[in-house]
Amino acid sequence: MTNDKQLAAQALAAVLDNALSEAEITNLLETPKKSEMGDLAFPVFSLAKTLRKAPNMIALDLVEKITTAGFEKVVATGPYVNFFLDKSATATAVLSGILTQGTAYATLAKNGENVAIDMSSPNIAKPFSIGHLRSTVIGDALAEIYSKIGYTPVRINHLGDWGKQFGMLIVAYKKYGNEAAIRKNPISELLKLYVQINAEAAEDPTVDEAAREWFLKLENGDAEALALWQWFRDESLVEFDRIYKELGVTFDSMNGEAFYNDKMDEVIDILSEKQLLTTSNGATVVELEGFENPALIKKSDGATLYITRDLAAALYRKRTYNFAKSLYVVGQEQSGHFKQLKAVLNKMAYDWSDDIHHVPFGLVTKDGKKLSTRKGNVILLEPTIQEAVKRAAAQIEAKNPDLANKAAVAHAVGVGAIKFYDLKNERLNGYDFNLEEMVSFEGETGPYVQYAHARIQSILNKAAFKPESVLGQIFSLSDDESWEIIKLLQAFSDVIARAARTFEPSVVAKYAINLAQAFNKYYAHTRILEESDERDARLSLAYATGVVLKESLRLLGVEAPTEM
Numbered sequence: 001m002t003n004d005k006q007l008a009a010q011a012l013a014a015v016l017d018n019a020l021s022e023a024e025i026t027n028l029l030e031t032p033k034k035s036e037m038g039d040l041a042f043p044v045f046s047l048a049k050t051l052r053k054a055p056n057m058i059a060l061d062l063v064e065k066i067t068t069a070g071f072e073k074v075v076a077t078g079p080y081v082n083f084f085l086d087k088s089a090t091a092t093a094v095l096s097g098i099l100t101q102g103t104a105y106a107t108l109a110k111n112g113e114n115v116a117i118d119m120s121s122p123n124i125a126k127p128f129s130i131g132h133l134r135s136t137v138i139g140d141a142l143a144e145i146y147s148k149i150g151y152t153p154v155r156i157n158h159l160g161d162w163g164k165q166f167g168m169l170i171v172a173y174k175k176y177g178n179e180a181a182i183r184k185n186p187i188s189e190l191l192k193l194y195v196q197i198n199a200e201a202a203e204d205p206t207v208d209e210a211a212r213e214w215f216l217k218l219e220n221g222d223a224e225a226l227a228l229w230q231w232f233r234d235e236s237l238v239e240f241d242r243i244y245k246e247l248g249v250t251f252d253s254m255n256g257e258a259f260y261n262d263k264m265d266e267v268i269d270i271l272s273e274k275q276l277l278t279t280s281n282g283a284t285v286v287e288l289e290g291f292e293n294p295a296l297i298k299k300s301d302g303a304t305l306y307i308t309r310d311l312a313a314a315l316y317r318k319r320t321y322n323f324a325k326s327l328y329v330v331g332q333e334q335s336g337h338f339k340q341l342k343a344v345l346n347k348m349a350y351d352w353s354d355d356i357h358h359v360p361f362g363l364v365t366k367d368g369k370k371l372s373t374r375k376g377n378v379i380l381l382e383p384t385i386q387e388a389v390k391r392a393a394a395q396i397e398a399k400n401p402d403l404a405n406k407a408a409v410a411h412a413v414g415v416g417a418i419k420f421y422d423l424k425n426e427r428l429n430g431y432d433f434n435l436e437e438m439v440s441f442e443g444e445t446g447p448y449v450q451y452a453h454a455r456i457q458s459i460l461n462k463a464a465f466k467p468e469s470v471l472g473q474i475f476s477l478s479d480d481e482s483w484e485i486i487k488l489l490q491a492f493s494d495v496i497a498r499a500a501r502t503f504e505p506s507v508v509a510k511y512a513i514n515l516a517q518a519f520n521k522y523y524a525h526t527r528i529l530e531e532s533d534e535r536d537a538r539l540s541l542a543y544a545t546g547v548v549l550k551e552s553l554r555l556l557g558v559e560a561p562t563e564m
């Protein structure tokens with residue numbers, strides 16, 4: 001779109017006698033809601049005062065004088081000057097770009113800057129929740145999106161592997177633990193222990209006291225405490241790794257909270273040097289203006305807290321990755337924590353505290369109800385993924401029983417369906433977890449987009465289409481359906497930029513749905529394979545759509561099978 005805007009702005013500036021600069025005009029240019037109104041619209045209202053004329057007249061005058069080079073036509077509609085792009089020139093430029101560049105279309109050169117992405121970050125000895133799934137999937141998509149526009153993403157899994165809950169767990173294990181049972185079913189057994197001991201603590205204050213002591217021992221490097229902690233951690237990671245493998249997500253760093261144990265003293269030293277520490281009821285805190293509570297850095301017994309470890313992590317990440325941006329993909333319920341984190345870093349006078357962004361997301365419900373382990377309304381991830389793959393397999397069996405690599409495709413479709421459904425929702429909106437809807441081939445789903453991509457591959461195969469063989473041609477496509485697609489393809493880089501700027505993978509997911517729908521509409525209207533002067537152009541359009549669908553899915557961490 002950018003080049004056409006420039007062209008329109010230049011043409012307008014030339015007939016406006018410096019009433020507005022080219023940049024001002026560019027800012028005013030709009031994309032009309034209806035395509036009958038052209039591709040760009042310039043509202044003339046702001047000129048009415050200086051020119052002392054009615055807006056409708058101004059528009060008519062401008063159109064009279066303007067040069068239309070590069071456009072099909074320029075017309076006045078009420079107080080607007082509407083520009084219609086030259087369809088064949090636009091189609092040729094867009095399609096040639098994609099034919100030559102393939103999936104590198106809209107990729108920007110490396111800019112040498114890093115983006116740290118804190119993502120997934122499940123808690124040891126607790127189930128991997130749907131919240132952690134959201135964090136994993138959104139974080140991974142943001143990593144791909146930022147990579148596409150030239151940044152180098154650093155995926156960091158800030159494991160919840162430290163804190164007083166480990167004191168609780170050790171107390172529980174020493175009282176009731178069964179080593180063999182834990183080895184067999186680590187997370188569910190550890191969770192049982194955790195639930196039991198918490199219930200007990202609610203009745204009996206000595207439990208809490210014992211847990212506090214064990215956590216202190218852990219922080220002070222007690223051998224028995226450390227060995228138990230290490231074991232719980234290792235067992236949990238085996239389960240988490242299985243999930244990451246299913247999801248196809250990898251990390252650049254698995255440095256969780258425990259990694260910062262020996263890095264918190266430094267934070268406390270800096271805070272004290274900068275005279276930011278005060279004592280409140282024996283605890284060490286940083287007072288924050290405009291906050292209800294100060295940031296609690298150290299408890300009265302010397303134990304550190306979640307935020308202390310996050311401060312150490314922020315410093316470590318700045319030093320290690322020198323990030324241009326540091327994102328934390330964590331549920332909305334932790335907004336208060338990240339506000340405090342940013343505020344403390346700001347008080348420490350780190351100008352890079354502005355580059356820290358909490359990227360929050362909303363809650364997932366099931367059957368309209370909040371998830372609750374206690375009330376039995378839970379979504380266990382591994383069986384859920386298996387079920388999604390099974391449902392995908394059943395649909396593939398019905399549609400395409402002879403498909404060669406059914407199991408792999410079913411996996412791509414099932415897992416892709418879960419991811420896509422999560423990502424198509426604006427991240428702050430929660431959603432209801434409905435597997436049937438997710439895996440459906442109809443509607444705004446991952447399988448729908450994947451299917452459009454696979455259909456395109458089958459058309460191209462039948463035609464034995466080779467992009468190199470049509471390069472250099474002028475593509476004149478003039479029907480409304482193909483024009484719709486051309487404009488979407490042209491907008492791809494703007495879409496990616498917007499997704500990155502707003503930390504919203506949903507922008508890419510919605511775009512992929514629109515593109516798939518536009519293609520299916522075209523497919524319903526046009527015999528792509530039929531001999532005609534337009535055949536090469538039609539095939540090129542299909543090819544380009546396939547490339548951009550595949551690339552959009554890749555940015556979302558979703559595979560694009562060539563057949564399904």
Ligand code: ARG
Pocket residue numbers: 118121122123158159160310313328330
């Ligand atoms: N482990 C935490 C939880 O499950 C999320 C950690 C988020 N990242 C961070 N740097 N605080 O709630």
